[in-house]
Amino acid sequence: MAARLRRGDARRPADHRPGDRRPAAGRRPAARRPAARNRPAARLPLRHLLPTLVLAALMAMLMLRGYVHSEILADHRIRPEAATDKVPEKILDGGPVIDTRGGQATSLRVPDHRLVLTFDDGPDPTWTPKVLDVLKKHHAHAVFFVTGTMTSRYPDLVRRMVAEGHEVGLHTFNHPDLSYQSYKRIDWELSQNQLAITGAAGVRTSLFRPPYSSFADAMDNRSWPVTEYIGSRGYITVVNTADSEDWQKPGVDEIIRRATPKGGKGAIVLMHDSGGDRHQTVQALDRYLPELQARGYRFDNLTEALGAPSALTPVTGPDLWKGKAWIFLVQAADGITDGLGVCMALVGGLVIARFALMLLLSGAHARRVRRPGFRWGEPVTEPVSVLVPAYNEAKCIENTVRSLMAGEHPVEVVVVDDGSADGTADIVEALNLPGVRVVRQPNAGKPAALNRGIAHASHDLIVMMDGDTVFEPSTVRELVQPFGDPRVGAVAGNAKVGNRNSLIGAWQHIEYVMGFNLDRRMYDTLRCMPTIPGAVGAFRRSALKQVGGMSDDTLAEDTDITMALHRAGWRVVYAEDARAWTEAPESVQQLWSQRYRWSYGTMQAIWKHRRALLDRGPSGRFGRVGLPLVSLFMVVAPLLAPLIDIFLLYGVVFGPTQKTILAWLGVLAIQATCAAYAFRLDRERMTHLISLPLQQILYRQLMYVVLLQSWITALTGGRLRWQKLRRTGVVEAPGGPGGPGGPAPRERVRVTPEMPEALGTSEATTATSEATETTDRRPVA
Incomplete structure (x- = not known):
């Protein structure tokens, strides 16, 4: 700065305050300068280009932040239930794991005395670490269906999930009801969610849970075509068989009661580690795990429970760096906009x-x-x-x-x-x-x-x-x-x-x-x-x-x-x-x-x-x-x-x-x-x-x-x-x-x-x- 503002850099007359309008020494007035022929097209001077770039970068950071925080392109509509006549009976009467890959629709159930805890809408910087601590304390594994927005903002938590033996699945990027969306938007939701997971943990997942989903028998004529399309893109759809309804904060005892299957049957249990105050979920989990473990239940991730290969595949090469670049940009956008705030x-x-x-x-x-x-x-x-x-x-x-x-x-x-x-x-x-x-x-x-x-x-x-x-x-x-x-x-x-x-x-x-x-x-x-x-x-x-x-x-x-x-x-x-x-x-x-x-x-x-x-x-x-x-x-x-x-x-x-x-x-x-x-x-x-x-x-x-x-x-x-x-x-x-x-x-x-x-x-x-x-x-x- 000193070198730029020293005496020698500005020794010329100025049009400074109204009235002094004269050219600098050694420079002819513009009106007297002869016109040049075949002059090359003028380029934007650096001093004009840099302010433009700075403002454009600032707006880009804000737009990225709005996109990641679900303030841009968010769709909060929820479609009411529809008829079920186009949904195969074997799906309505089947298990919570639905596989439509290869054009064939099949479903799987979790074996008896196996419980797969699933947590939706995270990761959350407050509640997800507490949930992970409880799971680690009781040597339990789970599946976290994460959104792309939250994963992009808190990649360290997704990295910790994978490192501690949990599985992660897609829950879309912006959490819209996919029955309202075009196939192009569905592809975008999936690819952006996958990009965020890759950037955060270096893996790719084949598990997917639609937002606002519940049991297999709740599949209807509007959600079933989406499930079929999701399978054609290479994903397994996972719903649930036991809903703790912890989002309603019914109390610790009620959460445990709703999450407990009857007769020793296996189940996929729905909980949430984000979306609001989850202190009841954490308290219930700390009681629920040892109680059911004492009754002979095991808490595994999904592929462990089904005896299948892991749903997570390591990613290398350009796809990995693309994911890391995405996480970096999101972190930079959040840091810059927070600083600007x-x-x-x-x-x-x-x-x-x-x-x-x-x-x-x-x-x-x-x-x-x-x-x-x-x-x-x-x-x-x-x-x-x-x-x-x-x-x-x-x-x-x-x-x-x-x-x-x-x-x-x-x-x-x-x-x-x-x-x-x-x-x-x-x-x-x-x-x-x-x-x-x-x-x-x-x-x-x-x-x-x-x-x-x-x-x-x-x-x-x-x-x-x-x-x-x-x-x-x-x-x-x-x-x-x-x-x-x-x-x-x-x-x-x-x-x-x-x-x-x-x-x-x-x-x-x-x-x-x-x-x-x-x-x-x-x-x-x-x-x-x-x-x-x-x-x-x-x-x-x-x-x-x-x-x-x-x-x-x-x-x-x-x-x-x-x-x-x-x-x-x-x-x-x-x-x-x-x-x-x-x-x-x-x-x-x-x-x-x-x-x-x-x-x-x-x-x-x-x-x-x-x-x-x-x-x-x-x-x-x-x-x-x-x-x-x-x-x-x-x-x-x-x-x-x-x-x-x-x-x-x-x-x-x-x-x-x-x-x-x-x-x-x-x-x-x-x-x-x-x-x-x-x-x-x-x-x-x-x-x-x-x-x-x-x-x-x-x-x-x-x-x-x-x-x-x-x-x-x-x-x-x-x-x-x-x-x-x-x-x-x-x-x-x-x-x-x-x-x-x-x-x-x-x-x-x-x-x-x-x-x-x-x-x-x-x-x-x-x-x-x-x-x-x-x-x-x-x-x-």
């Missing part, structure tokens, strides 16, 4: 804890900053420098600049054109607005553009915003008031989605209000704010200088600088009334590109500042509180959160459906409560929350996959491919585009290689128009 419970607890924490602390923050007479300190009235890094923002830049000039606080505006190819700088210069300067530089990325702007800023308080963002008239004034407290080194503003009329815009609007801003109130109260948004943030020059300015070590320069300020001992706070309106991505592809970099950049920043966990003193608070919370709530919990939705889908399809839906509605109600509270704090209209359920079903899944892809990119050392997001310019300055501004021409400011880059430099260097004409505006290598 634990993770889901932890995630559910984390989600609820986070919601509770956000509601409690954000409310405390709102009450603190809104109480009458609250002030950060002396009012801040001094002018500030506003830095606007811009790359190809021709559609947005005029609205951005005019919104600043319409503000209530004195500002100078420094637009840093980062090698735009669409005339962004020319548009700003053509406005001829007083107090607005343009600094041009070859494309070097957002951190470099911001550092260049800091070098040209004239004032000690510096506001940073994006080129697609507009401020309200009061935004700058509200943003800088916390600097009345000398301990404050940076201030986060309230970023809002301006293009919220589309469905995807409305979903991002909910995310901004509920996730980002409610989070910032919480983190402000805890004094460990993790991110100053690139769209609206303010800094002290001295604080920036202390931490070395904006870094290009990560794709999240805003998160990186915020964490660095915390570690340097500065306070970072949230100004809720410093509102900025930004243009959010309007397509899934653009949203994916943006959030992919956000997630990956956040992971890089966390890794870069991991040593904050060891910081001591007041500056160590972020490491003790903030970094663990950010890692838990922004990286780990979201990565595991899809489990909630996966188990929701699983529960809806395979049950228990009603409880699953109620649980999901409960979680949704908690989220809706938090969202409504966040909207109330932000004084937003509640109408957009109508799309919240759909957001939880669709939008949230996209964010999960993005985070998973970010993890895989980090672990595999992948590099992010840059894409310029298309802007529409729909977000306008308050009051429309006709903001104030005088016609006086402004001096054209041009970056030259000789311009000083040290933080704290405020002088501007004027470049010649000839230099402007000869500059290559393409991204530099």
Whole structure:
């Protein structure tokens, strides 16, 4: 992980937080790249393929678990008794062992004073070991008719049965009434049951007992054709002559009475070692065996009682390995899904804890900053420098600049054109607005553009915003008031989605209000704010200088600088009334590109500042509180959160459906409560929350996959491919585009290689128009 997140793996500009959309150094914008002929078909990149494979494997494990636990393909119908005129009389009047192999129907009885104990529906992890212990204690053998589902889940018990001299037989895989099933389904039930037994014990059995069977004289016109077909597949059908009816829990004495044959006759006795509480069966067995042994009975398995060759045949070769592979997959599916269930419970607890924490602390923050007479300190009235890094923002830049000039606080505006190819700088210069300067530089990325702007800023308080963002008239004034407290080194503003009329815009609007801003109130109260948004943030020059300015070590320069300020001992706070309106991505592809970099950049920043966990003193608070919370709530919990939705889908399809839906509605109600509270704090209209359920079903899944892809990119050392997001310019300055501004021409400011880059430099260097004409505006290598 360290090798993947180190400095050299991500030193490129990022489209990180709304507004910074520029290509990486050394890479042309996609629109300017010539089309290639005869280009081979694109293959799915590894970073896309791995998330797909992980999710597919997870779904496969869940489906396998549902299949093995009889939640998929289970059929619980039981057919009523039918006529018996098509059943041979010798079968109805014959013994409990029915052999229809070879097309001939015969039956066998157990010799006198021989008892064959049979146990159905197992193995069960609780009761089968107890039954085996009692049998071993009294030196008795039995036959266990096991289901494929239970055998697959508890193969060790079947292995123990065979090792201790007992026989095992088929009882189908899912325990359906076979008279309802097609021959194809019967074959499937038999083969899957046999596969599980082979994988568990390395043997194949020729014994079979139909589910819901009883005595031979209960055979009817519906069950007899199934018995004939079972014989044609090479199996002997075994019913019973004495039914203990232990499943009814009639009491130990009654179980013994029903299981005891009369007159010393031999019998096949039906009991159960699974399907419920079998403590009466175990107690009865411990009395039944010695009592009947004392009366001259022997307890053998079936072939011992009949004097026939063993019904179990060792399996070798591919069939054995196929069975072992099946058992391995089932065990893996159970282990993984059980582990995921634990993770889901932890995630559910984390989600609820986070919601509770956000509601409690954000409310405390709102009450603190809104109480009458609250002030950060002396009012801040001094002018500030506003830095606007811009790359190809021709559609947005005029609205951005005019919104600043319409503000209530004195500002100078420094637009840093980062090698735009669409005339962004020319548009700003053509406005001829007083107090607005343009600094041009070859494309070097957002951190470099911001550092260049800091070098040209004239004032000690510096506001940073994006080129697609507009401020309200009061935004700058509200943003800088916390600097009345000398301990404050940076201030986060309230970023809002301006293009919220589309469905995807409305979903991002909910995310901004509920996730980002409610989070910032919480983190402000805890004094460990993790991110100053690139769209609206303010800094002290001295604080920036202390931490070395904006870094290009990560794709999240805003998160990186915020964490660095915390570690340097500065306070970072949230100004809720410093509102900025930004243009959010309007397509899934653009949203994916943006959030992919956000997630990956956040992971890089966390890794870069991991040593904050060891910081001591007041500056160590972020490491003790903030970094663990950010890692838990922004990286780990979201990565595991899809489990909630996966188990929701699983529960809806395979049950228990009603409880699953109620649980999901409960979680949704908690989220809706938090969202409504966040909207109330932000004084937003509640109408957009109508799309919240759909957001939880669709939008949230996209964010999960993005985070998973970010993890895989980090672990595999992948590099992010840059894409310029298309802007529409729909977000306008308050009051429309006709903001104030005088016609006086402004001096054209041009970056030259000789311009000083040290933080704290405020002088501007004027470049010649000839230099402007000869500059290559393409991204530099």
